[in-house]
Amino acid sequence: MRRRELSGQSLVEVAISLPVILLLALGVTDLGRAFYYREAVTNSTRQALRVAVSPAQQTTADAVCAGTGGATAVTVTSSIPAGSASIATITNNAALESSNNGAAAGSVISGATVRVTFHCLAGVAVTNATSNGAGPLNAGSDSVTVSITYNLSVITPLLWPVTGASFPITVSSYQRSEY
Numbered sequence: 001m002r003r004r005e006l007s008g009q010s011l012v013e014v015a016i017s018l019p020v021i022l023l024l025a026l027g028v029t030d031l032g033r034a035f036y037y038r039e040a041v042t043n044s045t046r047q048a049l050r051v052a053v054s055p056a057q058q059t060t061a062d063a064v065c066a067g068t069g070g071a072t073a074v075t076v077t078s079s080i081p082a083g084s085a086s087i088a089t090i091t092n093n094a095a096l097e098s099s100n101n102g103a104a105a106g107s108v109i110s111g112a113t114v115r116v117t118f119h120c121l122a123g124v125a126v127t128n129a130t131s132n133g134a135g136p137l138n139a140g141s142d143s144v145t146v147s148i149t150y151n152l153s154v155i156t157p158l159l160w161p162v163t164g165a166s167f168p169i170t171v172s173s174y175q176r177s178e179y
Contacts, residue, residue, distance in 0.1 A: 026156040048094035061125030071139040112150040147172035
């Protein structure tokens with residue numbers, strides 16, 4: 001008789017605890033995904049910056065700066081993997097850094113936005129020789145800034161009121177140009 005009264009107890013316990021366990025599992029999954037994509041964006045930003053400051057990109061920087069007046073900063077925006085032809089080499093190298101198949105189209109951060117800021121002076125890129133020696137935010141600086149933003153979609157519906165259906169992961173880095 002006693003066994004018959006307790007036969008539904010396990011089912012009730014599972015029904016009460018299962019939503020909590022699933023929410024925790026999905027939350028941990030979202031946290032792991034966020035970390036993975038943050039690392040992918042960071043590595044892609046570093047690679048894009050390495051390419052952007054290389055001497056091979058001086059012609060790209062000069063082309064971006066053409067037609068500008070005094071000391072100014074010019075930002076070119078593109079998407080991964082394709083995008084703006086003026087910074088295609090930089091963008092493709094960023095995409096390859098996070099690619100899972102060795103092609104730019106296989107980038108795990110496909111759809112991310114890349115912003116490359118060159119500093120210009122009288123229509124040409126500021127170089128080591130023409131720099132004013134100021135910091136990277138100064139228009140007369142010879143630094144290049146790369147910023148990549150990727151919108152990560154959240155898979156846990158109960159987190160949407162807190163984070164929204166997606167949230168941006170943005171990494172910026174700057175370095176002096178090598179030309």
